[in-house]
Amino acid sequence: MSADITMPQLSDTMTEGTLVKWLKKEGDKISSGETIAEIETDKAVMEMEVFDAGVVAALVIAEGQKASVGSLLAVIATGSENPAEVKKKVASRSQPSGTSSAAPAPVSRQEVAASRKPALSAASSAPTFTQASKGEIREPDNVGHGATREQAVAVPPLPHEGNGGRRLHVSPLARRIAQQRNIDLYSLSGSGPGGRIIREDVLKAHTAPPPATATNTPGPIGGGKTESIPLTKMRSAIARSLQASKQNIPHFYETIDVDVEDLVKLRAKLNEILDPEKIRLSIGDFISKAVASALLHHPALNATFNGTEVTRYGDVNLGIAVSIPDGLIVPVLRNIHLMGLKEIRQRSIDLVDRARAQRLKQDEMTGGTFTVSNLGTFGIREFSAIINPPQVAILAIAAAEKRAVVRGDQIVARTMMTLTLSADHRIVDGATAADFLKTLKTLLEQPGMMLM
Amino acid sequence: MPVIQFREALRAAMTEEMERDENVFLMGEEVAEYNGAYKVSEGMLEKFGPRRIFDTPISEAGFSGLGVGAACCGLRPIIEFMSWSFTLVCLDQLVNNAANVRYMSGGQFKIPVVFRGGNGIAHQLGATHSHRMESVFARVPGLVVVAPSTPYDAKGLLKTSIRCDDPIIFLESEKMLAEKGEVPSEEYLLPIGKAAVEREGADVTVVSYGRPLQRVVRPAVEHLHSDHGIDVELIDLRTLRPLDVETIARSVGKTNRCVIIDEDWGYCGMGSGILYKIQKRCFDDLDAPIEYVHSDEIPVPFSHPLEEAMLPSVDRIVSAVKEACYR
Numbered sequence: 001m002s003a004d005i006t007m008p009q010l011s012d013t014m015t016e017g018t019l020v021k022w023l024k025k026e027g028d029k030i031s032s033g034e035t036i037a038e039i040e041t042d043k044a045v046m047e048m049e050v051f052d053a054g055v056v057a058a059l060v061i062a063e064g065q066k067a068s069v070g071s072l073l074a075v076i077a078t079g080s081e082n083p084a085e086v087k088k089k090v091a092s093r094s095q096p097s098g099t100s101s102a103a104p105a106p107v108s109r110q111e112v113a114a115s116r117k118p119a120l121s122a123a124s125s126a127p128t129f130t131q132a133s134k135g136e137i138r139e140p141d142n143v144g145h146g147a148t149r150e151q152a153v154a155v156p157p158l159p160h161e162g163n164g165g166r167r168l169h170v171s172p173l174a175r176r177i178a179q180q181r182n183i184d185l186y187s188l189s190g191s192g193p194g195g196r197i198i199r200e201d202v203l204k205a206h207t208a209p210p211p212a213t214a215t216n217t218p219g220p221i222g223g224g225k226t227e228s229i230p231l232t233k234m235r236s237a238i239a240r241s242l243q244a245s246k247q248n249i250p251h252f253y254e255t256i257d258v259d260v261e262d263l264v265k266l267r268a269k270l271n272e273i274l275d276p277e278k279i280r281l282s283i284g285d286f287i288s289k290a291v292a293s294a295l296l297h298h299p300a301l302n303a304t305f306n307g308t309e310v311t312r313y314g315d316v317n318l319g320i321a322v323s324i325p326d327g328l329i330v331p332v333l334r335n336i337h338l339m340g341l342k343e344i345r346q347r348s349i350d351l352v353d354r355a356r357a358q359r360l361k362q363d364e365m366t367g368g369t370f371t372v373s374n375l376g377t378f379g380i381r382e383f384s385a386i387i388n389p390p391q392v393a394i395l396a397i398a399a400a401e402k403r404a405v406v407r408g409d410q411i412v413a414r415t416m417m418t419l420t421l422s423a424d425h426r427i428v429d430g431a432t433a434a435d436f437l438k439t440l441k442t443l444l445e446q447p448g449m450m451l452m
Numbered sequence: 453m454p455v456i457q458f459r460e461a462l463r464a465a466m467t468e469e470m471e472r473d474e475n476v477f478l479m480g481e482e483v484a485e486y487n488g489a490y491k492v493s494e495g496m497l498e499k500f501g502p503r504r505i506f507d508t509p510i511s512e513a514g515f516s517g518l519g520v521g522a523a524c525c526g527l528r529p530i531i532e533f534m535s536w537s538f539t540l541v542c543l544d545q546l547v548n549n550a551a552n553v554r555y556m557s558g559g560q561f562k563i564p565v566v567f568r569g570g571n572g573i574a575h576q577l578g579a580t581h582s583h584r585m586e587s588v589f590a591r592v593p594g595l596v597v598v599a600p601s602t603p604y605d606a607k608g609l610l611k612t613s614i615r616c617d618d619p620i621i622f623l624e625s626e627k628m629l630a631e632k633g634e635v636p637s638e639e640y641l642l643p644i645g646k647a648a649v650e651r652e653g654a655d656v657t658v659v660s661y662g663r664p665l666q667r668v669v670r671p672a673v674e675h676l677h678s679d680h681g682i683d684v685e686l687i688d689l690r691t692l693r694p695l696d697v698e699t700i701a702r703s704v705g706k707t708n709r710c711v712i713i714d715e716d717w718g719y720c721g722m723g724s725g726i727l728y729k730i731q732k733r734c735f736d737d738l739d740a741p742i743e744y745v746h747s748d749e750i751p752v753p754f755s756h757p758l759e760e761a762m763l764p765s766v767d768r769i770v771s772a773v774k775e776a777c778y779r
Contacts, residue, residue, distance in 0.1 A: 171738060171739040171740060172735050172736045172737070172738050172739075173708050173736065173737055173738055173739040174739060175736075176736045176737075191778070192740070192778055193778075198739050198740070198778060199708060199739040200778075
């Protein structure tokens with residue numbers, strides 16, 4: 001059987017992707033795990049690997065062309081098939097609607113994986129099929145990157161991507177109406193059984209008044225230049241997902257001041273030692289480390305919520321918000337709880353650099369269990385962040401600065417920092433969040449505790 | 453317009469067709485001397501004589517085979533079964549012979565026969581005499597299955613059935629025979645394969661046929677309208693094979709919801725088959741899964757309260773319809 005290679009859904013919000021570059025030509029041999037193409041999503045350029053070995057029989061779309069999720073990109077002749085014959089058959093198939101502008105029904109990540117179509121992953125951890133005991137072929141679980149295989153066995157499955165880690169449930173009629181009216185189903189919440197999106201939900205979304213119209217925007221005043229800027233794909237993806245988060249999740253916020261005087265001293269000392277290796281730990285690295293330790297003690301916050309069920313994780317995959325030109329991306333540092341400060345630093349730098357270069361792999365953008373957002377370098381004193389669903393909390397890290405604080409009855413100058421936790425009140429109680437912050441404060445004020 | 457009983461409508465149809473065509477005759481258990489076990493054929497022996505109205509021994513396999521043979525030879529038999537449950541002993545004649553002879557003879561023999569009688573649960577007849585046989589026959593290519601629910605439909609459809617050149621499975625109910633309805637005195641025929649939109653509505657399509665319409669579906673529809681504000685579009689299928697998918701699909705296209713109701717067992721029941729036929733056509737129109745209200749999957753109890761309890765009730769229908777409407 002020839003194998004179809006289709007456009008995978010590489011992020012929650014992706015409905016189409018651009019084929020940036022074919023790395024194989026028709027007639028090339030390809031083996032399982034090899035990269036066939038580079039795909040640009042709304043957020044990044046990623047490499048696409050294939051599972052099927054054989055000969056590339058047909059490349060269906062050209063470089064630079066867009067294709068909707070699930071539409072055919074290429075066909076591989078497998079086994080003893082004649083690539084020329086396969087290509088002929090491909091040509092005789094009815095033209096898939098994929099390259100049209102109509103958005104297709106979103107395909108969940110699970111479906112993509114289940115159909116044994118190409119998988120996106122880091123080259124070092126290319127998924128392989130493992131033989132299960134009853135002779136069935138299983139896909140590898142999406143676990144354990146960076147950790148050893150033994151550890152991976154005990155690890156609960158990471159959250160799937162997609163809407164809250166599950167398939168979006170939409171009635172066929174609602175799906176059709178949404179498609180006709182160009183409404184993003186992921187921006188809706190379903191009122192039907194099990195959160196199913198039904199006609200009423202789509203119609204409500206459709207009748208919601210548009211936020212701003214041309215009639216109420218002020219005309220040009222004075223000589224200043226007015227310009228309208230169409231949203232980039234990334235910007236609209238961000239707009240959509242942040243709006244959905246803020247609309248659907250009842251956020252609450254807790255703020256705590258942390259005395260990081262000792263931590264700053266420790267950091268200076270460690271950086272002196274690490275100087276020959278050209279490694280400079282940041283305060284953010286310490287916070288990442290402390291957050292990971294604190295989350296292990298407070299699994300209620302190291303969790304995802306899909307609307308009906310909370311999943312708590314025994315590992316910490318920390319999302320780190322990174323600003324990039326006109327946008328924001330959240331690479332995920334997997335299994336950060338197993339890492340020392342040095343490794344956290346090195347991996348963070350690598351992730352951030354590649355995030356800015358839009359060169360992240362699929363599994364480096366997904367599967368987060370908690371997120372941190374750090375505006376310390378901008379001198380921000382305090383801020384709050386919007387939760388990154390399906391996660392249930394996010395920590396906003398502000399600048400460390402000298403402040404006048406009261407110690408005993410004396411006013412003294414100490415290096416202080418303000419942390420604000422945003423949490424999903426559906427799942428997390430105020431006291432639970434406060435407990436977590438207390439642990440985090442202890443770890444940061446007495447960094448030695450992180451060794452415990 | 454005269455108001456007559458369901459049984460009178462059946463009798464009128466048979467009488468008119470026998471007057472019209474001398475090849476039409478009626479046979480079955482007790483149809484002649486006793487005037488019919490349920491008095492459907494009352495007076496017909498007197499009118500047409502023993503050559504065309506005659507009693508058979510208690511042997512369904514025998515007289516249904518006789519009917520298939522007679523039809524092969526150019527006659528147009530009407531065969532009355534006292535109960536469709538009894539056809540379990542003559543499925544070979546109905547399924548193998550009646551349904552297939554025309555096909556297997558390359559069209560040399562037509563089988564213009566009507567098998568008719570009471571089908572389904574009819575008040576304390578016990579497990580073996582309460583079978584709902586529609587799904588058994590409606591799945592067989594070569595058969596036509598008709599299931600009227602009103603005297604008007606019964607007369608018009610039986611007349612068309614008698615004139616049809618293919619074997620007809622005509623499903624009545626002992627419990628419907630006394631039902632009254634308007635039936636015109638002038639002649640009319642109704643087409644086979646056409647469902648009737650019995651009540652137009654905007655909110656949900658309810659599909660049913662035969663006895664349950666009279667017993668629970670119509671009362672439930674009224675109840676849904678008056679007490680729950682749900683406006684049901686009610687479809688009486690009238691023919692189960694061939695199924696009028698077009699009428700159902702048009703209605704579901706309007707209401708976006710569908711509830712099927714019958715008294716069959718659910719698994720492989722008539723409603724399951726209807727569901728199979730319509731789900732693909734209607735998929736993009738559906739805002740909710742199609743609901744199917746059917747009898748409990750148990751042998752039919754003799755006890756009256758238990759029999760009632762296993763059957764679709766007004767309450768069950770109301771809650772299924774509400775579920776389909778997300779109410």
